[in-house]
Amino acid sequence: MKAIQDLYPADFAHCYGCGRLNEQGLHIRSEWTGEESVARFRPRAEHVALPGFVYGGLLASLIDCHSIGTAAAAFMQVAGGKPGVDPSLRFVTASLEVQFLKPTPMGPELVITARPVEVGQRKVIVESTLAANGVACVRGRVVAVPIPANMIKPKVG
Amino acid sequence: MKAIQDLYPADFAHCYGCGRLNEQGLHIRSEWTGEESVARFRPRAEHVALPGFVYGGLLASLIDCHSIGTAAAAFMQVAGGKPGVDPSLRFVTASLEVQFLKPTPMGPELVITARPVEVGQRKVIVESTLAANGVACVRGRVVAVPIPANMIKPKVG
Numbered sequence: 001m002k003a004i005q006d007l008y009p010a011d012f013a014h015c016y017g018c019g020r021l022n023e024q025g026l027h028i029r030s031e032w033t034g035e036e037s038v039a040r041f042r043p044r045a046e047h048v049a050l051p052g053f054v055y056g057g058l059l060a061s062l063i064d065c066h067s068i069g070t071a072a073a074a075f076m077q078v079a080g081g082k083p084g085v086d087p088s089l090r091f092v093t094a095s096l097e098v099q100f101l102k103p104t105p106m107g108p109e110l111v112i113t114a115r116p117v118e119v120g121q122r123k124v125i126v127e128s129t130l131a132a133n134g135v136a137c138v139r140g141r142v143v144a145v146p147i148p149a150n151m152i153k154p155k156v157g
Numbered sequence: 158m159k160a161i162q163d164l165y166p167a168d169f170a171h172c173y174g175c176g177r178l179n180e181q182g183l184h185i186r187s188e189w190t191g192e193e194s195v196a197r198f199r200p201r202a203e204h205v206a207l208p209g210f211v212y213g214g215l216l217a218s219l220i221d222c223h224s225i226g227t228a229a230a231a232f233m234q235v236a237g238g239k240p241g242v243d244p245s246l247r248f249v250t251a252s253l254e255v256q257f258l259k260p261t262p263m264g265p266e267l268v269i270t271a272r273p274v275e276v277g278q279r280k281v282i283v284e285s286t287l288a289a290n291g292v293a294c295v296r297g298r299v300v301a302v303p304i305p306a307n308m309i310k311p312k313v314g
Binding site for chain 1: 171252255
């Protein structure tokens with residue numbers, strides 16, 4: 001099984017958060033387990049909010065890309081596809097909600113678990129929890145929608 | 158008048174989003190006008206979601222840090238301080254909501270306008286709009302709280 005983002009078509013694999021073709025990016029990778037998905041991430045030294053704690057914008061980014069990958073997997077599975085095997089569908093974020101339950105410590109690997117709570121034809125809603133050392137620090141909720149036509153650039157040349 | 162973040166005490170100026178002392182960071186800067194604040198930002202080439210469009214996690218980061226700076230300014234002003242002149246208070250994010258109204262194009266400078274809608278002793282709520290070429294692309298809502306004691310590291314040595 002590959003990560004969902006490893007199976008995005010190349011045109012959709014440049015995302016700063018999760019695109020395998022973005023050299024400066026974060027390379028967030030979501031592994032689908034059949035009902036939920038898990039991403040693991042170790043922040044870079046510069047990803048601090050205050051000394052010793054992880055930057056909230058990075059945490060929001062982790063929740064965003066991981067939820068979008070999870071939405072694609074859940075949608076594919078309902079449609080009869082095989083997430084982690086078949087090419088991934090590309091969803092985008094309609095809305096993102098992040099609750100910071102407590103400060104997230106720098107140091108430990110962060111584990112983000114995401115679960116689809118509504119899988120419809122027009123949108124998928126994903127809820128997630130980000131934990132450090134087994135302690136939930138952040139909660140997320142993302143409304144994901146299939147990529148709109150106005151975000152697909154015509155090929156040039 | 159300085160930006161709010163230029164007046165954070167040095168111990169609180171390492172944030173990846175807005176810390177002037179974070180060399181790799183984004184250096185988001187919020188200018189207070191008396192009732193609201195404005196930040197201007199030009200994404201780096203790698204900050205793409207899909208080719209031609211800005212990464213949502215970056216947009217969430219811009220809204221986050223700019224709203225936190227705005228919360229500090231609004232709180233200071235109510236308390237009789239001078240935002241942009243006096244040392245800034247340091248707030249942190251309790252919750253962050255971002256609505257992506259339409260894709261944000263890469264290229265133009267992004268302008269984020271934030272306004273406090275509730276200024277209390279225990280929290281400040283800030284609403285914001287991010288525009289490109291004068292068109293609103295993203296809306297944000299942040300609940301900001303004064304920095305909790307467990308995020309202030311004791312000095313070492």
